[in-house]
Amino acid sequence: MRSSNPVFSSLAGTKQRAVQNQFQGYPADPYSQYPSAGAVTSERPMTVDDVISKTGITLGVIIVMAVINFGIAMFISPVLAMVLTIVGAIGGLVTVLIGTFGKKYGSAAITLIYAFFEGLFVGGISLLFSGFLVGKGADAGTMIGQAVLGTVGVFLGMLYVYKTGAVKVTPKFQRIMTACLMGVLVLALGNMALFFFTGMNPLTNGGPLAIIFSLVCIGLAAFSFLQDFDAADQLVRAGAPARMAWGVALGLAVTLVWLYTEILRLLSYFRGN
Numbered sequence: 620m621r622s623s624n625p626v627f628s629s630l631a632g633t634k635q636r637a638v639q640n641q642f643q644g645y646p647a648d649p650y651s652q653y654p655s656a657g658a659v660t661s662e663r664p665m666t667v668d669d670v671i672s673k674t675g676i677t678l679g680v681i682i683v684m685a686v687i688n689f690g691i692a693m694f695i696s697p698v699l700a701m702v703l704t705i706v707g708a709i710g711g712l713v714t715v716l717i718g719t720f721g722k723k724y725g726s727a728a729i730t731l732i733y734a735f736f737e738g739l740f741v742g743g744i745s746l747l748f749s750g751f752l753v754g755k756g757a758d759a760g761t762m763i764g765q766a767v768l769g770t771v772g773v774f775l776g777m778l779y780v781y782k783t784g785a786v787k788v789t790p791k792f793q794r795i796m797t798a799c800l801m802g803v804l805v806l807a808l809g810n811m812a813l814f815f816f817t818g819m820n821p822l823t824n825g826g827p828l829a830i831i832f833s834l835v836c837i838g839l840a841a842f843s844f845l846q847d848f849d850a851a852d853q854l855v856r857a858g859a860p861a862r863m864a865w866g867v868a869l870g871l872a873v874t875l876v877w878l879y880t881e882i883l884r885l886l887s888y889f890r891g892n
Contacts, residue, residue, distance in 0.1 A: 669864035684738020704743025710736030724866035777844035840878040
């Protein structure tokens with residue numbers, strides 16, 4: 620079952636190929652070329668503990684780099700911090716694209732490089748949305764804390780929803796999510812183009828339309844967790860190699876950062892930042 624998260628979409632594709640190989644008389648492990656070489660080339664199957672540990676390491680790197688960039692803004696140079704934020708945003712995007720289309724989604728290096736760049740971005744975007752750089756530092760910590768708590772709460776809530784089966788991840792659900800995400804992407808790109816040519820940005824200016832758009836993005840990010848959990852669950856059940864847990868960690872990190880950013884953006888609207 621495919622996911623609208625590009626990282627998990629690739630992982631799901633690997634799982635599907637493994638099942639197809641099994642029915643065609645080939646070994647289920649798509650990374651083992653010959654059945655007789657299984658004892659040498661096979662890798663232990665991925666477990667839930669692998670997913671938890673690799674995701675924890677990935678989020679740990681993101682947090683450390685975010686704190687470092689925050690510290691650079693406070694004690695060295697806000698301008699340098701903003702430059703690093705832009706570098707982080709571009710670097711994170713490029714790394715995800717390489718991991719997805721370069722079939723390197725099981726690479727620890729790709730995941731940790733993404734975490735490095737994305738941490739710089741998270742630290743910088745937190746400074747911007749919290750109003751720290753425009754003299755509202757007293758409230759910055761509170762807003763960031765609220766965004767973190769909101770992100771963790773949504774994550775745990777959607778994990779509960781998935782575990783209880785309250786919402787089923789069906790092919791129809793996948794198609795609807797993909798269509799909605801494509802729609803949001805088109806609207807976001809259109810808003811950027813409008814701002815570039817006219818200076819207007821109705822989807823990010825803090826007005827009623829911007830608030831509605833932010834709420835929609837938060838909802839889509841939340842439901843994306845269901846797809847991510849389902850894709851990871853299927854990989855564990857299929858006996859995917861343990862290294863694939865790094866790909867799962869990358870996919871979850873992408874969704875978590877998106878959710879955190881949207882929650883922080885929404886909070887900034889209500890505080891007039």
